[in-house]
Amino acid sequence: MTISLTSVIKKLLVLFLIFSGLYFTKDFLIPLCIGGILATLFLPFCNWLEKKKLSKGIAVFICFLGLLLLIFVLISLLGYKISELINDVAVLKQKSIETVNQIQKYIFNNLNISIDQQYKILKNEQPSYANMVQIMIGSITNFLSSFILLLVYFVFLLYYRNHIKSFLIKLTEKSQQEEMQKIIQKVTSVSQQYLLGLSKMIFLLWVMYGIGFSILGVQNAIFFAILCGLLEIVPFIGNITGTTLTVLVAAIHGANFELLGGIVIVYGIVQLIQGWILEPLILGPQVKINSLFTIIALVLGELIWGIPGIILAIPLTAMFKIVCDHIEPMKPYGFLIGEIENKKTKKYFKK
Structure with missing residues (x-):
């Protein structure tokens, strides 16, 4: 069986257009995706509140307050320890100056570049303070606008969730509507399970x-423990x-080598405990993506959306796999992304 070259070119062109679209619309899509994933996390709580005879608006508002409380707790945990760390700024500054002086002496002794010349090189390479302030203000403004958009999407996606679900079902043929409901349910479920599992880990x-x-x-120690844990995202x-x-x-x-070791x-x-015990028990059942495509998803996520792309890569890829598994022409892609099934393990669990 031969594969048509035209067909391959068309598929590559479609992929290129998709990734180009994702890149150029990142300012719109990143807050929307993060807001949507956070909305799925609060979806069970919102449904529970509505079952308690609360109106949808009040239930969504309580979820919104819950999200703000969660963000406030995380910021407080880090902020409290950062304030303690700031007390050591004088020591850190002195140590940094000593380190810089040692580097300058090493460069002078080995490369014969005087300290004055080093300062001139650094001055020419560094941007002006005005440019630095401008970049900083631009970054803060961009972050705040994205954060506000994220909160807005979170609220409205929760409020209009049934409306959006009905729209997606109406898009499909009647014979496929039941399958569409299963896809929607599994996509929201994998997002919830991934975030809950990640929080536990x-x-x-x-x-x-x-x-x-x-x-x-x-x-x-507590600050660095919290930092290392949060960076697991x-x-x-x-x-x-x-x-x-x-x-x-x-x-x-000034820690000695024993402490650093x-x-x-x-x-x-x-990492051993996490890799061999925590991930298989907590995250394994939710995210069934093989290691190769996990790395590919992370690299593509960073290239297209930067750090937010790395954070979103795994849950979005898991959702994409679910969609592939339920659409006949795309099932081979779902198989390619998924984990390799162990036949012995499969038989064992069937028994």
């Missing part, structure tokens, strides 16, 4: 990192980043 990581760092005597990269920051700050504080060992032990 982050909490357990807080506990494990907190115990490990406290036993070692790491300064601001960014798969693969987040936990490494959190541990690297912990090691760097500990080194700047202990931090790395704690990281390794936690």
Whole structure:
């Protein structure tokens, strides 16, 4: 059987157009996707409130307050520890100056570039303060506008969820409407399960990192435990980043090699527990994507949407797989993305 070259070119062109559209509409789609996924997290709570004879508007408003409370608690946890860390700014500044001086001396001794020349090079490479302030203001404005949009989407997607569901069902033929209902139910379910599972795992990581760092005597151990746990939202990269920051700050504080090695060992032990116990038990049943396409999804997510793309890559790919599994022409793609089934394990569970 031969595959038509024209057919392959058409498919590649469609893919290119899809990814181009995702890239150029990221300012619109990122808040919408995050708001939608958070809405699915609060969906069971909203349904429960409505069953208690509360009106839809009041139920949605309570969910909105719950989301704000959750965000406030997370910011408070980090903010409290950041305020403690700020007390050590003088020490960190002094250590940083010493480190910079050592680097300058190394460059002078090995590359024969004087300190004055180094300053001139840095001055030419660095943007002006006006440009830095402008960039900072632009970033803050963009973040605040995206955050407000996210909250607006969260509220209205929860409020109009039945209306949107009815619209999607009306789009399909009558013979396929039952299948569409199953797709909608499974897509919302996988989003809920993923977020709940991720929340449970982050909490357990807080506990494990907190115990490990406290036993070692790491300064601001709870802060770094919370940071390492929260960065788990960014798969693969987040936990490494959190541990690297912990090691760097500990080194700047003058930690010895035993303490730095202990931090790395704690990281390794936690990763073993996470990879072999927590992920299969908590996240495994919800996100059935093989490792290859997990990495591909993360890389594409970063290229198209940056850090938000990395965060959204896994749940969106899991949703896409569910859609593929329920549409006949797309089932091969769902099979490709999914995990390899172990026939022995499958037979065991059937028994």
